[in-house]
Amino acid sequence: MLGTCLTALAAQDLDATRYEIIVCDDGPDDATREAVERFAQRCASGRGMTVRYIPVTATQGPAGARNAGWRAARYSLIAFTDDDTIPDPHWLTAGIDALAMGADAASGMIMVPLQDAPTDYELDASGLARAEFATANAFVRRAWLAALGGFDERFTSAWREDSDLQFAMLQLGANVIRADQAVVVHPVRPARWGVSLSQQKKSQFEALLYRKHPALYRQRIDAGPPLRYYAIVGSLLCAAIAALAGQQRLASLALAVWGVLTAAFCAARLHHTRRDLTHIAEMGWTSALIPFLSIYWRLRGALRYKVFFL
Incomplete structure (x- = not known):
């Protein structure tokens, strides 16, 4: 190249x-x-x-x-x-x-x-x-x-x-x-297969850019917090906490919500892309992990650069 x-x-x-x-x-x-x-x-x-x-x-x-x-x-x-x-x-x-x-x-x-x-x-x-x-x-x-x-x-x-x-x-x-x-x-x-997982590390630099240029960031880049990601992470955490507390019905409901949201995210990524089995498998696997990695790196960037950034 x-x-x-x-x-x-x-x-x-x-x-x-x-x-x-x-x-x-x-x-x-x-x-x-x-x-x-x-x-x-x-x-x-x-x-x-x-x-x-x-x-x-x-x-x-x-x-x-x-x-x-x-x-x-x-x-x-x-x-x-x-x-x-x-x-x-x-x-x-x-x-x-x-x-x-x-x-x-x-x-x-x-x-x-x-x-x-x-x-x-x-x-x-x-x-x-x-x-x-x-x-x-x-x-x-x-x-x-x-x-x-x-x-x-x-x-x-x-x-x-x-x-x-x-x-x-x-x-x-x-x-x-x-x-x-x-x-x-x-x-x-x-x-490589699953490359989108390692790319989530870049999310921390959104926080750095926001800290340095908050007005221009909101004007030219900001699309708001990734609500879909927060919903996916929140529903699975809710399922885990409910299961530990012995609330099986709530845990099952939260797990079902997580499954529906994750499936919808995967389907959205496949909408205009390739449909062979290898790519579908990659989308399924990475769609389950991306929300957690993205939120982790966003929050890590906010802590590292000392800025309120969700």
Whole structure:
């Protein structure tokens, strides 16, 4: 995926001497470094283009990696993308043109191709195409990054670190615009069975974003507490407590409510997704666990970042 992305970046319709490519690797390994260095040698001899590899060991996650990149950059405009995207040949030119109109930052268009019957994970990942500001395709003036200190490295997962930067800029009066002519294709990378369970850990960063920007969070993101999740968790807890108290009828009723709510959640996830037995089994198993994991990580984030966030 990285090789495909680098090839697309090297094929931009912009003079090779007007931009550089910086690869920031927060999971540094020799194979990646060697691959980037070989690519850099080809670009240097062919188009005179600069490609650099930066190992990032002080922190994990895209926030820290991108900070390492823009701080090492030599130019006043910074373009961000991910290693699994395919930027359009006109991507950089379109981003430069957008900022030339007086904007301080711009968010480009992200296209997520899906098969006719996607998995729940693929359908969820396609939501990136509707993101208001995502660093899979974003352009920011270096001066603004320096003024803000870059990305908040407490966002150690690929979740909400870009919204945090956007909100921080908006609060200081920055002009953040859309640049829909700057396009990247973002295929959904393969994922293991049950991947949605590990993704619930990202919920803690909702609390961090809310603590830092409560007004903008409520205005642009907040859909309210996940009531379905709370109902599922609450009904099973009620069943367990009632059973321990010897209230078998109440326990049975609460368990039935939990079963109905969980089945409805599973059915909703299957509504526009694949229906093969493997995927149905995955949806059944993960639908029983997701509400508990999501609530756990939301509450853990609220405690960790000392904010009332349900």
